[in-house]
Amino acid sequence: MSMTTPRIDSGKLGELAATPDGRGAETVFAVSDLTVSYSGNVALKGVDLAIQKNFVTAFIGPSGCGKSTFIRCFNRMNDLVPGARVDGEVLYHGRDLYGANVDPVEVRRRIGMVFQKPNPFPKSIYDNIAFGPRILGMKQDIDERVERTLKHAALWDEVKDRLKENALGLSGGQQQRLCIARALAVEPDVILMDEPASALDPISTSRIEDLIHELKNEYTIVIVTHNMQQAARVADKTAFFSVELREDGSGRHGILVEYDQTTKVFTNPTDKRTEDYVTGRFG
Amino acid sequence: MSSAQITDPYDITASSNNLGRRRRIQKLVSFVAILSAALAVALLALVLGTVLFKGLSQIDTAFFTKPAALFGEKGGIADALIGSALIVGMAMIMAVPIAILVAIYIAEYAGPKAASFFRVMLDVLNGVPAIIVGIFIYGLLVVGKGQSAIYGAMALAILMIPMVARATQEILELVPRHLREASLALGVPRWRTVYSIVLPTAIGGILTGVVIAVARVAGETAPLLFTSSITQNQISFDIHNALPTLPVRIFTLSESPSPDDQAAAWAAALVLIAFVLVMNIVAKVIANRKRRSLEGG
Numbered sequence: 001m002s003m004t005t006p007r008i009d010s011g012k013l014g015e016l017a018a019t020p021d022g023r024g025a026e027t028v029f030a031v032s033d034l035t036v037s038y039s040g041n042v043a044l045k046g047v048d049l050a051i052q053k054n055f056v057t058a059f060i061g062p063s064g065c066g067k068s069t070f071i072r073c074f075n076r077m078n079d080l081v082p083g084a085r086v087d088g089e090v091l092y093h094g095r096d097l098y099g100a101n102v103d104p105v106e107v108r109r110r111i112g113m114v115f116q117k118p119n120p121f122p123k124s125i126y127d128n129i130a131f132g133p134r135i136l137g138m139k140q141d142i143d144e145r146v147e148r149t150l151k152h153a154a155l156w157d158e159v160k161d162r163l164k165e166n167a168l169g170l171s172g173g174q175q176q177r178l179c180i181a182r183a184l185a186v187e188p189d190v191i192l193m194d195e196p197a198s199a200l201d202p203i204s205t206s207r208i209e210d211l212i213h214e215l216k217n218e219y220t221i222v223i224v225t226h227n228m229q230q231a232a233r234v235a236d237k238t239a240f241f242s243v244e245l246r247e248d249g250s251g252r253h254g255i256l257v258e259y260d261q262t263t264k265v266f267t268n269p270t271d272k273r274t275e276d277y278v279t280g281r282f283g
Numbered sequence: 284m285s286s287a288q289i290t291d292p293y294d295i296t297a298s299s300n301n302l303g304r305r306r307r308i309q310k311l312v313s314f315v316a317i318l319s320a321a322l323a324v325a326l327l328a329l330v331l332g333t334v335l336f337k338g339l340s341q342i343d344t345a346f347f348t349k350p351a352a353l354f355g356e357k358g359g360i361a362d363a364l365i366g367s368a369l370i371v372g373m374a375m376i377m378a379v380p381i382a383i384l385v386a387i388y389i390a391e392y393a394g395p396k397a398a399s400f401f402r403v404m405l406d407v408l409n410g411v412p413a414i415i416v417g418i419f420i421y422g423l424l425v426v427g428k429g430q431s432a433i434y435g436a437m438a439l440a441i442l443m444i445p446m447v448a449r450a451t452q453e454i455l456e457l458v459p460r461h462l463r464e465a466s467l468a469l470g471v472p473r474w475r476t477v478y479s480i481v482l483p484t485a486i487g488g489i490l491t492g493v494v495i496a497v498a499r500v501a502g503e504t505a506p507l508l509f510t511s512s513i514t515q516n517q518i519s520f521d522i523h524n525a526l527p528t529l530p531v532r533i534f535t536l537s538e539s540p541s542p543d544d545q546a547a548a549w550a551a552a553l554v555l556i557a558f559v560l561v562m563n564i565v566a567k568v569i570a571n572r573k574r575r576s577l578e579g580g
């Protein structure tokens with residue numbers, strides 16, 4: 001690890017970031033000097049950052065800067081990509097997420113994920129929600145759990161009369177809320193969302209945003225978005241990533257440029273590159 | 284052509300450059316293609332027509348309920364149908380689980396190099412002539428222990444495994460990656476994801492592959508000549524002995540000098556062809572129905 005990289009004292013940053021209602025007082029993830037490469041090509045380099053409990057943290061930045069790569073480090077989804085390699089440290093409540101005795105399956109149970117394209121299982125609406133809990137042994141009161149999670153995801157009223165129908169018959173926005181409900185059903189601690197609304201119309205998008213507001217009281221949420229207004233609307237803190245050309249000309253990789261309170265990032269950024277991006281002068 | 288001539292550059296009715304030649308080639312190619320397609324259909328019609336013409340008149344209820352003829356009297360194929368059903372059924376029980384496990388390994392667990400190695404191996408196995416598989420089982424088991432329906436089923440299973448495994452593996456690879464990710468992201472283990480999400484999604488395609496493989500091996504004759512051909516031609520369910528089968532029956536009947544036997548051979552051939560056709564239609568129906576349910580019908 002390079003000695004020049006300033007290490008973030010996540011505990012201290014956490015205290016600084018806490019809101020009056022107590023959200024954000026605790027650090028959920030502390031990332032230090034994280035580098036991810038695919039088959040030897042570095043995609044994201046030297047990221048240091050801490051994510052606070054019950055905060056909504058947004059990742060923004062141009063296409064290809066490694067936002068998806070980064071968010072997939074938190075639930076070890078990159079383990080599934082042949083040739084992917086993660087170096088550096090990710091602490092989850094102080095425990096090494098990539099420790100030798102950590103089972104990625106258990107990690108993914110606690111850290112749920114919602115994908116860019118709604119991806120319900122080709123099963124009934126009910127079974128989409130019940131699938132996770134059943135397999136993970138949360139077998140009591142499945143009916144009640146399905147109802148509770150669908151209400152939580154603001155979908156219950158729309159689907160309560162058609163629970164046995166195939167989930168693929170729902171609209172895109174409904175499918176995405178179903179996917180959020182499916183993630184909530186296994187009682188995660190954190191929810192990762194990789195551009196959850198980018199495939200949706202404006203009305204469905206605003207429903208997802210409302211939902212994020214509701215959920216942040218109980219969950220820690222990390223969201224990747226291309227839409228800066230969306231980041232400004234939903235996020236407590238925002239991290240701006242950018243692409244950096246390597247000095248030796250061997251290619252480009254993503255870096256973390258700036259990470260701060262969302263209002264600060266959008267109104268008074270420290271870095272020139274952030275300012276160019278948020279004011280639309282990028283590229 | 285004179286360069287002084289004023290031409291309308293947007294005149295799309297005028298032919299430019301080699302348009303005429305391109306049109307002629309286009310016509311020629313489509314003519315040859317249509318002709319070839321028609322030839323293939325005509326060949327199928329000819330085969331079906333001949334078998335239908337020569338076999339249909341022989342078929343009555345007794346043909347299905349009586350075993351082979353002893354002397355002179357008109358016989359049926361009941362014994363061969365039972366033997367074929369038992370042998371193909373056993374082959375299916377032996378081959379399908381192995382084939383699906385092989386396919387799961389290739390599609391879900393193997394790295395890219397191992398996967399392509401096993402794919403090539405299956406293709407090679409698929410290309411081994413049936414008679415070689417027959418000789419293999421003959422040399423390994425039949426010599427010494429004698430013929431048996433079980434050995435016949437083993438030979439057919441060896442033929443089925445690469446067919447079913449390859450079909451299954453291709454279907455598994457068509458299951459969208461985002462479905463696997465959705466399940467894994469819930470903290471569902473890999474094997475459970477395969478069992479509960481990937482296999483049910485692919486089940487239509489897998490069944491189609493099995494049905495087509497069954498139709499293929501049901502008509503295989505060579506391996507059964509080595510393993511289950513010296514038979515009593517009586518109705519029997521004893522799988523430890525050789526059992527009569529439809530393809531072997533067609534073979535022996537057609538070798539016979541008696542015109543009655545030859546007529547019976549055509550009729551038996553008609554039954555076999557009808558079975559293969561029905562199986563293929565069943566496969567199509569399964570595939571279509573499953574595709575519709577995947578698309579959210």
Ligand SMILES: Nc1ncnc2c1ncn2[C@@H]1O[C@H](COP(=O)(O)OP(=O)(O)OP(=O)(O)O)[C@@H](O)[C@H]1O
Pocket residue numbers: 038043062063064065066067068069070081226254
């Ligand atoms: N599975 C993979 N295999 C190889 N390279 C990959 C893989 N996934 C991402 N990359 C590379 O890593 C870099 C970062 O990609 P990533 O998908 O993380 O960017 P992103 O910021 O999410 O972009 P977008 O906004 O377009 O989604 C890109 O150069 C990409 O080509």
Ligand SMILES: [Mg+2]
Pocket residue numbers: 067068069194
């Ligand atoms: Mg992305």
